[in-house]
Amino acid sequence: MAETTPNTYTISELAKEFNITTRAIRFYEDKGILNPSRKGQKRIYSPRDRILLKLTLRGKRIGFTLAESQKLFDMYQHGEDNKDQLETMLATLDEKDALLTQQKLDIEEMEAELQAARERCFSAIKKIDNA
Amino acid sequence: MAETTPNTYTISELAKEFNITTRAIRFYEDKGILNPSRKGQKRIYSPRDRILLKLTLRGKRIGFTLAESQKLFDMYQHGEDNKDQLETMLATLDEKDALLTQQKLDIEEMEAELQAARERCFSAIKKIDNA
DNA sequence: GTTTACCTTTACGTTAACGTCAACCTTGAG
DNA sequence: CTCAAGGTTGACGTTAACGTAAAGGTAAAC
Helix, strand or coil: CCCCCCCCECHHHHHHHHCCCHHHHHHHHHCCCCCCEEECCEEEECHHHHHHHHHHHHHHHCCCCHHHHHHHHHHHHHCCCCHHHHHHHHHHHHHHHHHHHHHHHHHHHHHHHHHHHHHHHHHHHHHHHCC | CCCCCCCCECHHHHHHHHCCCHHHHHHHHHCCCCCCEEECCEEEECHHHHHHHHHHHHHHHCCCCHHHHHHHHHHHHHCCCCHHHHHHHHHHHHHHHHHHHHHHHHHHHHHHHHHHHHHHHHHHHHHHHCC
């Protein structure tokens, strides 16, 4: 058999992998995002915990709060039977999607401006060098 | 002559246009982002103030802090002659640009997941309706 | 057996970005 | 004149997302 992916992680392994502190990881647990099991008093993280952590961090990078990520995860897991909850979730998803669309526009405009600023920079430096 | 764009704004006009509070606008002034003139004690905003405000809000939407926006504006204005400052600015711009690139990836992945979640939602609702 | 390296809980501190009064001008309308 | 609509300056309150000790358990290594 080939290498099998480990099916548990320690807190510091995850911290290292995602370049965050163990404090942050415990904090996410407080917020109900992660639910590691315990071996004695030590936390043991499953691949599922790892995925949730990854998604959470990705969410953060695009401006999701922890509460928002948690809410999405929560709906994703427990909303299979309740129609109202499913529809709330759909609304939330649409709302988030609209935000992402706006963000993409913002990013493109911002990139254009950064590029313009960069060019201004270059020519200003050239001017100095040729002085 | 056709309609000319107004060249001054009151604080509440800007607040209404951008759907923020006057408190926020004054806060941005505290942070050195805006520099309205005064008529008596009242603030008068120029088109330039308005643009800076707009850029600031756009920056916020993609995760720039006020300090970061302020720093960019500041460099943009006072860095024309200092080579070191120009190079610092270039580095900052590159850094920001890398972040934006990552953000675009994050957004696309997140959109894919939202779409998947949406489809799960739909079929779950259908199931309920057909039960 | 005692460092050393991680792990734990508890709890107060911190920063950003405003919100929310309070207490006070001012100015055009009636 | 007065009063309602907006504007002003403090200044304290709030939320999110951790940072930063403090004080201790535990287990493999020497």
